[in-house]
Amino acid sequence: xxxxxxxxxxxxxxxxxxxxxxxxxxxxxxxxxxxxxxxxxxxxxxxxxxxxxxxxxxxxxxxxxxxxxxxxxxxxxxxxxxxxxxxxxxxxxxxxxxxxxxxxxxxxxxxxxxxxxxxxxxxxxxxxxxxxxxxxxxxxxxxxxxxxxxxxxxxxxxxxxxxxxxxxxxxxxxxxxxxxxxxxxxxxxxxxxxxxxxxxxxxxxxxxxxxxxxxxxxxxxxxxxxxxxxxxxxxxxxxxxxxxxxxxxxxxxxxxxxxxxx
Ligand code: AMP
Numbered sequence: 122x123x124x125x126x127x128x129x130x131x132x133x134x135x136x137x138x139x140x141x142x143x144x145x146x147x148x149x150x151x152x153x154x155x156x157x158x159x160x161x162x163x164x165x166x167x168x169x170x171x172x173x174x175x176x177x178x179x180x181x182x183x184x185x186x187x188x189x190x191x192x193x194x195x196x197x198x199x200x201x202x203x204x205x206x207x208x209x210x211x212x213x214x215x216x217x218x219x220x221x222x223x224x225x226x227x228x229x230x231x232x233x234x235x236x237x238x239x240x241x242x243x244x245x246x247x248x249x250x251x252x253x254x255x256x257x258x259x260x261x262x263x264x265x266x267x268x269x270x271x272x273x274x275x276x277x278x279x280x281x282x283x284x285x286x287x288x289x290x291x292x293x294x295x296x297x298x299x300x301x302x303x304x305x306x307x308x309x310x311x312x313x314x315x316x317x318x319x320x321x322x323x324x325x326x327x328x329x330x331x332x333x334x335x336x337x338x339x340x341x342x343x344x345x346x347x348x349x350x351x352x353x354x355x356x357x358x359x360x361x362x363x364x365x366x367x368x369x370x371x372x373x374x375x376x377x378x379x380x381x382x383x
Contacts, residue, residue, distance in 0.1 A: 126173050126222045127181040137226070144228030145170045145358070146253065148235070148337075150328055151261030152321045154272035154309075155343045156350060159284055160261065161232040163351045170228035175212060175236075176201075177282065178219070204313030206320050209239045216244070223253055237324045241331055257361045258332040259354060261343035265318055272314050276303040 124132045145168045149157040161172040182190065183198050190198070193214070197207040206212075216234060223229055235241040248254065274287035280301025285293050293303055308317065332338045339357045343350055359366045 123171050123173065123222070126171065126219050127178055130218055130221065143362075144168075144226065145230070146223075146228050146256050147358075148231045148255060148258040148332070149233075149261065150258055150325070150332070151343060152263065152265060152268050152325075153317045154268045154275065154314075155261040155263050156271075156347065157232050157261060158282075159347045160259075160351060160354060161230045163347065164230050164354065167351075167355070168228065168230075170230050171222060171225045172230050172232060173219075173222055173234070174232040175216065175234040176232075178215060179207065202307055202313070204308045204316035204320070206236060206324060209237055209243075212236075212240060213243045216240075217247065220247065220251070223248065223251065228256075235328060238327055238331060241328055255337055257339045257358060258328075258335075258337045259357070260329055260332075260338055260340045261350070262340055263343040265322075267344070269314055269318065272309050272317075273311060275306070275309050277306055278302070279304050 124134045145164075147164070147170065149161055151157050158174065161174065164170065165172045179194075179197060179201055182194050183201075193211045197211050200207045212234065231244075235244050271286065276285045276287065276293060277283070278285070278296035278299065278301040281296060281299045283296050283298050283301075285296070285303055287293070295301070296303060307313065329338065339361050341350065341353050341357050345353075
């Protein structure tokens with residue numbers, strides 16, 4: 122359980138991942154709604170690396186009855202509601218405070234962070250100081266028009282954060298996994314979606330070139346089912362670690378299983 126990431130350094134994780142020989146340290150890029158959260162969960166199951174989402178950490182802060190929000194956090198909630206980016210200083214304070222999560226022995230999957238060049242530079246400096254290096258930055262690619270459709274139909278379980286789509290199941294109201302109530306995120310409403318897409322194009326898309334220049338970028342087409350996208354991700358990561366690996370994807374279509382990464 123990623124308690125430290127969600128609730129801050131005062132809360133220890135109830136279950137620490139075991140030490141990995143070669144833990145994966147990843148950043149997931151891609152427009153909001155492209156499916157980063159779903160892929161991060163699948164990667165977490167497969168690789169053991171912690172799923173660290175800044176959006177989830179903000180929502181956890183907002184949803185805690187016993188949490189007295191600092192003025193910066195209260196202000197952050199206002200930005201989130203409008204679909205705008207929270208100021209870099211507030212985001213970085215939150216990430217830095219949780220810096221030990223970046224030392225997790227199981228590795229990490231950063232989702233939704235960094236979102237600006239400033240944040241990427243802050244992360245780069247921090248990781249260099251701490252002697253940690255990123256293995257890859259996965260960029261999930263999808264035309265923006267397709268993403269808008271996905272976002273407006275997205276429903277999220279209030280209890281376990283599982284993601285559903287109105288298209289998949291008609292109009293679901295309960296979570297398949299835990300029975301929790303599904304809700305429509307305030308920032309998945311049309312007014313906020315438009316703002317978030319503009320913000321993505323202006324502030325976050327430049328990170329693609331930034332990480333390309335650092336030789337870390339791994340582009341992955343994000344169309345198809347979560348399983349198909351995941352299989353592509355796994356194959357791309359394999360090729361990144363071992364460029365001699367020519368395998369296009371290692372999705373076993375007979376068993377539907379995805380063989381473990383080395
Ligand atoms: P997400 O769940 O990643 O879509 O994030 C939800 C919202 O939280 C975003 O629309 C932003 O308002 C805010 N947020 C999350 N991560 C960041 C970040 N790295 N920089 C700025 N704002 C963020």
